[in-house]
Amino acid sequence: MADVITDQTEGADVDPLAEWMTDLRDTVVTDYSEAEVKQMSAATAIAAAGTTGGVWAFISGAPILTKLIGTVAAVGLAVSVGVATDIIPNPLDQAEDPEPIPPTVDADTPSDSGPGEPTVTIPDVGDAVDPLLDTVGDVLDDTGEIVDDLVDDLTDTVGDVTDTVEDLSDDLVDTVGDVVPDIELDVGVDLPGDDLGVSVTVPDPIDSGEVDIDLGVDLPGLPDLGLGLGVGVGEWGAEVDLGISTDPETTPPVTLPGIGLPLFP
Amino acid sequence: MVYTARQPRTGEKGLAAAARDGDDDAWKHIVREFGPTIRGLARAKGVNDPDDLTQDVFTAMARSISRFQGDDAAFRTWTYSIAYRQIVNRWRARDREFVGLPDRLATNEPGPEAQAMRASTAEACIEALDILADNERDVVILSVIADLPTSDIALILDTTQGNIRVLKSRGLRRLRNRLTQNGYEVPRSERKAG
Numbered sequence: 001m002a003d004v005i006t007d008q009t010e011g012a013d014v015d016p017l018a019e020w021m022t023d024l025r026d027t028v029v030t031d032y033s034e035a036e037v038k039q040m041s042a043a044t045a046i047a048a049a050g051t052t053g054g055v056w057a058f059i060s061g062a063p064i065l066t067k068l069i070g071t072v073a074a075v076g077l078a079v080s081v082g083v084a085t086d087i088i089p090n091p092l093d094q095a096e097d098p099e100p101i102p103p104t105v106d107a108d109t110p111s112d113s114g115p116g117e118p119t120v121t122i123p124d125v126g127d128a129v130d131p132l133l134d135t136v137g138d139v140l141d142d143t144g145e146i147v148d149d150l151v152d153d154l155t156d157t158v159g160d161v162t163d164t165v166e167d168l169s170d171d172l173v174d175t176v177g178d179v180v181p182d183i184e185l186d187v188g189v190d191l192p193g194d195d196l197g198v199s200v201t202v203p204d205p206i207d208s209g210e211v212d213i214d215l216g217v218d219l220p221g222l223p224d225l226g227l228g229l230g231v232g233v234g235e236w237g238a239e240v241d242l243g244i245s246t247d248p249e250t251t252p253p254v255t256l257p258g259i260g261l262p263l264f265p
Numbered sequence: 266m267v268y269t270a271r272q273p274r275t276g277e278k279g280l281a282a283a284a285r286d287g288d289d290d291a292w293k294h295i296v297r298e299f300g301p302t303i304r305g306l307a308r309a310k311g312v313n314d315p316d317d318l319t320q321d322v323f324t325a326m327a328r329s330i331s332r333f334q335g336d337d338a339a340f341r342t343w344t345y346s347i348a349y350r351q352i353v354n355r356w357r358a359r360d361r362e363f364v365g366l367p368d369r370l371a372t373n374e375p376g377p378e379a380q381a382m383r384a385s386t387a388e389a390c391i392e393a394l395d396i397l398a399d400n401e402r403d404v405v406i407l408s409v410i411a412d413l414p415t416s417d418i419a420l421i422l423d424t425t426q427g428n429i430r431v432l433k434s435r436g437l438r439r440l441r442n443r444l445t446q447n448g449y450e451v452p453r454s455e456r457k458a459g
Contacts, residue, residue, distance in 0.1 A: 016444035027387035029305035041292040044323040
């Protein structure tokens with residue numbers, strides 16, 4: 001025991017068990033600082049996002065009012081990146097389906113069924129199981145390290161790809177701002193699923209300005225849902241289109257009839 | 266929604282529902298309210314890295330909270346169930362060789378003297394648990410540190426309430442006998458400070 005001094009003045013009047021319980025609670029339960037709370041809750045939120053599905057979004061831009069005011073709109077790009085966490089074993093699976101805890105019932109343990117009933121005594125197999133547990137522990141250690149390394153590599157790779165896409169988008173934004181009358185840039189990062197898609201489409205320049213904003217949401221257990229909002233401003237008016245697709249990667253969106261707004265009769 | 270630490274929530278929306286909806290304040294509240302106790306349980310069980318384990322518990326909760334159903338009381342039991350499983354699994358899988366107690370009891374106390382004093386007291390308290398069988402120890406620390414009722418401990422340990430009462434009674438009796446016979450030694454300055 002550590003270098004301690006017996007509190008003899010209180011020992012006679014105070015229940016040592018009560019003292020011990022208070023000391024145990026007060027010494028091992030210590031509050032987290034606010035900084036630690038923020039850090040842990042942020043890490044938890046990332047884990048939660050990785051489970052509830054990634055949100056991928058892309059915004060395509062095109063010059064607005066090109067013919068009317070000769071201005072080129074900027075292209076916005078949003079990339080939402082999650083972390084692929086599904087490959088990590090879910091600890092709660094173990095919590096919900098716990099391994100049986102080796103019984104350590106003593107011979108003098110009273111039975112729940114009441115006094116006088118025979119007490120079940122289970123042989124102690126701990127010595128035989130310990131080497132096996134050690135081996136399993138070593139294997140789990142190795143597996144955990146491999147998985148950790150794999151996750152690190154994947155995270156780095158995703159980070160590199162994201163950086164590249166961002167650089168590319170910056171270049172394209174500059175280009176659009178200078179020259180290109182119409183460009184569509186789609187970037188979809190779908191995590192923690194198995195899709196990582198990036199596509200860049202440069203359609204033929206069109207005379208009228210047009211802005212399309214598309215948002216794809218990937219939720220676990222539900223089909224992908226894509227929403228598209230297009231605003232076209234032409235020489236004679238503006239039009240708003242709304243497209244809905246249950247799976248934007250495999251089926252074309254169903255575009256609702258556009259609503260035309262006559263601006264220049 | 267803003268929560269206050271250790272303040273019961275009586276609003277329409279429970280803590281679990283708010284966390285499930287991604288409420289940042291709810292998660293902060295969860296960390297603030299349950300984190301210290303989970304870390305305390307890990308310390309008392311001799312887990313090597315209590316902070317890492319605590320984060321693992323919250324990560325597991327975040328991944329599974331969409332499946333949780335129940336009120337705040339059930340949420341507390343659910344949280345400590347996850348914590349207990351994590352502790353048991355961690356001990357079996359990785360922490361077969363523990364580091365010294367002072368390393369596990371690193372605190373935010375100001376000054377090395379206060380830290381050493383707290384660690385010394387905690388060490389004395391935890392060492393007293395060594396006389397207990399594993400199941401007695403689990404019941405005692407869940408009762409004393411997490412302040413859980415018998416019914417909740419029975420759910421967490423997957424046994425009957427009667428068995429929990431027997432284990433708790435026997436464990437506390439053995440602890441009292443040991444503390445009475447040997448004298449419970451407490452650092453005086455810690456007692457005065459406390």
